[in-house]
Amino acid sequence: MDLFIAIFTGTIIAATPLIFAALGELVVEKSGVLNLGIEGMMLVGAAFAFWGVIAGLPMPLAILAGALAGAASSLLFGVLALTFLTNQYAAGLALAIFGSGLSAFIGRGFGSAPIDALDAIHLPVLSDIPLVGPLLLRFDPLVYLALFMFAVISWFLYRTKAGLVLRTIGESPETAHAIGFPVIKIRYLAVLFGGLMAGLGGAYLSVAYTPLWVENMTAGRGWIALALVVFATWRPLRVLLGAWLFGGMTILQLQGQALGLGVPSELLSALPYAATIVVLVIISQNRQMLALHFPASLAKPFRPAN
Amino acid sequence: MTPRLELRNICKTYPGVVANDDISMSIAPGEIHAVLGENGAGKSTLMKIIYGAAQADSGTIHCDGQLVETHNPASSRALGIEMVYQHFALFESVTVVENIALSVSSEFHLESLASQITELSQRYGMPIDPYRRVHDLSVGERQRVEIVRCLLQAPKLLILDEPTSVLTPQAVVKLFETLRQLAAEGCSILYISHKLDEVQELCDSATVLRNGRVTGTARPRESTSVELARMMVGSDLPEMRLNPSNPSPEPVLDVRGLSAPPKDRYGIGLKDISFCVHGGEIVGLAGVSGNGQAELISLLSGERLHPQADTIRINGRPVGRLDAAGRRRIGTAFVPEERLGRGAVPPHALWENAILTGHRKGLVRNGLVNRPKAREFAGSIIERFNVKANGPGASAQSLSGGNLQKFIVGREIELAPKLFLVAQPTWGVDVGAAAFLRQTLIDLSRAGAAVLVVSEELDELFEICDRLLVICQGQVSAPLHTAETDREEVGLLMTRLGGQGSDKRSGELALQD
Numbered sequence: 001m002d003l004f005i006a007i008f009t010g011t012i013i014a015a016t017p018l019i020f021a022a023l024g025e026l027v028v029e030k031s032g033v034l035n036l037g038i039e040g041m042m043l044v045g046a047a048f049a050f051w052g053v054i055a056g057l058p059m060p061l062a063i064l065a066g067a068l069a070g071a072a073s074s075l076l077f078g079v080l081a082l083t084f085l086t087n088q089y090a091a092g093l094a095l096a097i098f099g100s101g102l103s104a105f106i107g108r109g110f111g112s113a114p115i116d117a118l119d120a121i122h123l124p125v126l127s128d129i130p131l132v133g134p135l136l137l138r139f140d141p142l143v144y145l146a147l148f149m150f151a152v153i154s155w156f157l158y159r160t161k162a163g164l165v166l167r168t169i170g171e172s173p174e175t176a177h178a179i180g181f182p183v184i185k186i187r188y189l190a191v192l193f194g195g196l197m198a199g200l201g202g203a204y205l206s207v208a209y210t211p212l213w214v215e216n217m218t219a220g221r222g223w224i225a226l227a228l229v230v231f232a233t234w235r236p237l238r239v240l241l242g243a244w245l246f247g248g249m250t251i252l253q254l255q256g257q258a259l260g261l262g263v264p265s266e267l268l269s270a271l272p273y274a275a276t277i278v279v280l281v282i283i284s285q286n287r288q289m290l291a292l293h294f295p296a297s298l299a300k301p302f303r304p305a306n
Numbered sequence: 307m308t309p310r311l312e313l314r315n316i317c318k319t320y321p322g323v324v325a326n327d328d329i330s331m332s333i334a335p336g337e338i339h340a341v342l343g344e345n346g347a348g349k350s351t352l353m354k355i356i357y358g359a360a361q362a363d364s365g366t367i368h369c370d371g372q373l374v375e376t377h378n379p380a381s382s383r384a385l386g387i388e389m390v391y392q393h394f395a396l397f398e399s400v401t402v403v404e405n406i407a408l409s410v411s412s413e414f415h416l417e418s419l420a421s422q423i424t425e426l427s428q429r430y431g432m433p434i435d436p437y438r439r440v441h442d443l444s445v446g447e448r449q450r451v452e453i454v455r456c457l458l459q460a461p462k463l464l465i466l467d468e469p470t471s472v473l474t475p476q477a478v479v480k481l482f483e484t485l486r487q488l489a490a491e492g493c494s495i496l497y498i499s500h501k502l503d504e505v506q507e508l509c510d511s512a513t514v515l516r517n518g519r520v521t522g523t524a525r526p527r528e529s530t531s532v533e534l535a536r537m538m539v540g541s542d543l544p545e546m547r548l549n550p551s552n553p554s555p556e557p558v559l560d561v562r563g564l565s566a567p568p569k570d571r572y573g574i575g576l577k578d579i580s581f582c583v584h585g586g587e588i589v590g591l592a593g594v595s596g597n598g599q600a601e602l603i604s605l606l607s608g609e610r611l612h613p614q615a616d617t618i619r620i621n622g623r624p625v626g627r628l629d630a631a632g633r634r635r636i637g638t639a640f641v642p643e644e645r646l647g648r649g650a651v652p653p654h655a656l657w658e659n660a661i662l663t664g665h666r667k668g669l670v671r672n673g674l675v676n677r678p679k680a681r682e683f684a685g686s687i688i689e690r691f692n693v694k695a696n697g698p699g700a701s702a703q704s705l706s707g708g709n710l711q712k713f714i715v716g717r718e719i720e721l722a723p724k725l726f727l728v729a730q731p732t733w734g735v736d737v738g739a740a741a742f743l744r745q746t747l748i749d750l751s752r753a754g755a756a757v758l759v760v761s762e763e764l765d766e767l768f769e770i771c772d773r774l775l776v777i778c779q780g781q782v783s784a785p786l787h788t789a790e791t792d793r794e795e796v797g798l799l800m801t802r803l804g805g806q807g808s809d810k811r812s813g814e815l816a817l818q819d
Binding site: 160161164165167168171172175176178179180181291292293294296 | 379380395396397398399400404407408409414439441
C-alpha cells in the first residue's frame with residue numbers, strides 16, 4: 001500500500017511541471033502562435049525562482065519571480081514573432097537556446113547545495129484521513145494550482161467569449177481582424193501567459209521537485225510539453241492525461257532502477273519520453289478530430305492589412 | 307417616399323485605376339435593386355463604399371434622407387446596413403451559434419442566441435441547426451448562416467455580393483424566396499451580380515456599371531437580356547460560331563466499365579461508367595455538383611489512378627495506371643475547377659505558372675528554367691487570349707477570376723492537346739470572358755481535339771456541346787445529342803437516374819445542396 005501511495009503521489013508530482021508548461025503552450029498555440037522556446041522559458045523560470053529562494057525571498061515571491069521571468073523571456077519571442085513577423089520556428093528555437101544559456105549563466109553562483117523545498121500542505125484532520133489524506137491532501141500548493149489552472153483554462157477556452165475569440169484567431173486571424181478583434185494584442189497576451197506558465201513549471205522543478213540547482217535541469221521536459229500539446233490534439237483534458245502518463249512512467253522507471261532490473265539505467269530514463277510519445281501518437285490517429293481542434297493558422301505570421 | 311439609400315456623385319480612385327466615376331443611384335424601402343456589371347466594373351468597390359469598408363474620394367451617401375458623415379462598417383451596422391460577402395467570413399472549427407455570437411453586439415449567452423437563430427431561420431425558410439460546426443456545413447448552408455447573421459440585426463438594407471456563384475440551382479430558388487419575403491417586409495436589398503437571368507427573375511430595378519461608370523438603369527423584368535448585356539459589355543456579344551462537328555472515326559477518350567470507390571466518406575462512388583469522346587467534338591457532362599464529377603475528372607486527369615489500366619483508354623492506349631504527367635505527355639490537357647491552388651500557384655508569377663505545364667515546350671533545358679523563353683511564352687498567352695494582366699511578371703492571384711481562367715485555358719491550349727478536359731470553364735467568369743472561353747473551346751474542338759466539359763450550367767452545355775452526358779449518384783447516362791434533347795429531359799436525368807421509382811429518394815438527395 002505504501003508503495004502504491006508513493007507511486008501515485010510521485011506520478012502527480014512528476015507531472016506537475018509538464019501540466020503548467022503544456023497548458024500554457026496549449027493556449028499559445030490555440031491563438032495560432034507556435035512558441036518552440038518552452039524549454040528555455042522553463043529554465044529561466046527555474047533559475048529565477050531558485051535565485052529568489054537563495055536571496056531570501058519568501059517562497060511565494062520566489063515562485064512568482066520564476067513565473068514572471070518566464071513571461072519576460074516569452075516577450076522576447078513575442079516581439080520577434082508578432083511584431084517583426086520573423087519565422088516562428090526560428091524565433092522559438094532561439095528562445096530555447098537563449099533560455100538555456102541565460103539560466104546556466106545565472107546559476108553559476110548557486111553552488112550545489114540543496115535548498116529547503118516548498119512545503120506540502122497539511123490540513124488539520126483532513127490530511128490525516130487514512131488513504132485519502134496521503135493520496136490527495138498532502139501535496140504542495142503548486143500541485144493544486146496546476147489542477148486549478150487546468151479547470152480555468154478549459155472553462156476559459158470553451159465557455160467564455162474571450163476564449164472563443166482566442167480560438168477563432170487561431171483558425172483565421174484575417175477573418176477575426178475583419179470582424180474587429182485586436183489579433184496582435186490577443187496573441188501577445190497568449191504568448192505572455194504561455195511564458196508565465198512555463199516559468200511556473202520551471203520554478204516547480206527547482207524549488208519543489210528537486211530543490212537544488214543543476215544546469216539544464218529541465219532535461220527536455222519543455223520539448224515533451226510541446227509534443228504533449230500536439231499529440232493531445234490541442235485539448236486540455238488530454239494534455240492533463242498525457243502529463244500524468246509521463247509522470248507515471250518517470251516514477252515507474254525509477255522504481256525499476258531501484259529494484260535493479262537488468263536494463264541499463266539510461267534506457268530506463270528514456271522510457272517516459274518514449275512511452276508518452278508512443279501513446280499520444282496512437283490516440284491522435286483520428287484525423288477528423290485532429291482537424292477540428294487544430295489551430296489552422298498555427299505558426300503563420302499575420303499582420304493586419306490596412 | 308424618401309429613398310432608403312441614396313448615392314450622389316461617388317468617385318473613388320485607386321493608384322492607376324478609376325474604380326468609381328461619378329456614380330449616383332437610389333434605392334427605395336423594400337426594393338430589390340441589382341447592380342450589374344462585369345468583373346472589374348467597380349461593383350465591389352461601390353459596395354465597400356456603401357458598407358463603409360472603403361471611403362469615397364468625393365460624393366455623398368444619404369440613408370433615409372440623412373447625410374452619412376462618419377462611415378465605417380460599425381456605423382453602417384448601426385444604420386441598419388448589413389452585407390453578405392462573396393467569400394464567407396466564417397470560422398470552420400466552431401459552431402454556427404458561436405460564429406454568430408462573435409459578430410453580434412448582444413450579451414454572450416449562447417442558449418438564447420441559439421433559440422433566436424432557430425426561430426429566425428425557420429421564419430425565413432432557411433433551417434439551420436445552431437449547434438452544428440460550420441466545418442460540416444455545405445456551401446449553401448454556410449451562406450444561410452451569413453444571411454441569418456445579418457437578419458438577426460434586423461437590417462434595413464441588405465447587400466449581397468454575388469450570392470449565387472456557389473449555390474446549386476435549387477438553393478438559388480430557395481434564396482430568392484427568402485429575399486422576396488424580406489423585401490415584402492420592407493428591407494431594401496442590393497443585389498450584385500453578373501448573371502442576367504437571375505437579375506431578371508428577382509430584381510425590381512437595376513443599375514448597370516461598366517468601367518466604373520453608370521451606363522444605364524433598367525427595369526430588368528421589362529428589358530431583354532440583349533439590352534442588359536449591351537449595357538454591361540458596351541457592345542453586342544459576339545455571335546457564337548458553331549460549325550457542325552466532324553468527329554474522328556476512332557474515339558480519343560474511351561471509358562469502359564469504370565467503377566471506383568468513393569475517395570472519402572463524403573465522396574461518391576462511380577458505378578460502371580462507359581462513354582467516349584471523339585476528336586473534333588465537344589461532349590458535356592451535366593449534373594448537380596457532388597454526384598461524382600470530382601471523382602470522375604480526377605480519374606480521367608490521372609490525379610487518381612485506377613488499378614485496371616484498360617478502363618480508360620486515350621487514343622487506344624490503356625492509361626488507367628498512368629499518372630497525370632504521363633497522360634499529359636501523350637497529349638492530354640486538363641483545366642481544373644479550382645483556379646487558385648490547383649490550376650495555378652497563387653503567389654507565383656504568370657511566367658512561373660506557365661512553366662508548370664508548359665515545360666515541354668522547351669521552357670526547361672537540362673533541368674534549368676529558360677527564363678526569357680518562359681516569359682515570352684506567358685506573354686504570348688496574355689496577348690493571344692486577351693488576358694488583362696500586368697505582364698508575365700504579375701502574380702496569379704492578382705488577376706480577376708475570368709482573366710486567370712483565360713490564362714490557364716490559354717496555357718493548356720498552347721500545348722495543342724489531343725484531349726482537353728475542362729471543369730467549370732466559366733465558373734465566376736463575366737459574360738464577355740465566358741463567351742470568349744466558349745468560343746475558344748469550340749475552335750479547339752473544330753481543329754480536331756476531343757473536348758470534355760464538366761459544367762453545372764445547362765445553358766452553357768447546350769450552347770457549345772455536340773453530345774451530353776448526365777451524371778447522377780455516380781452513374782452516367784447514355785449520350786444525348788444536344789440537337790435532339792431538351793432541358794427537361796436532361797433535368798430529369800440529373801435527378802432520377804440510377805433506378806426506376808424506388809430510387810426516387812436518391813434523386814431527391816441529389817437535389818439537396
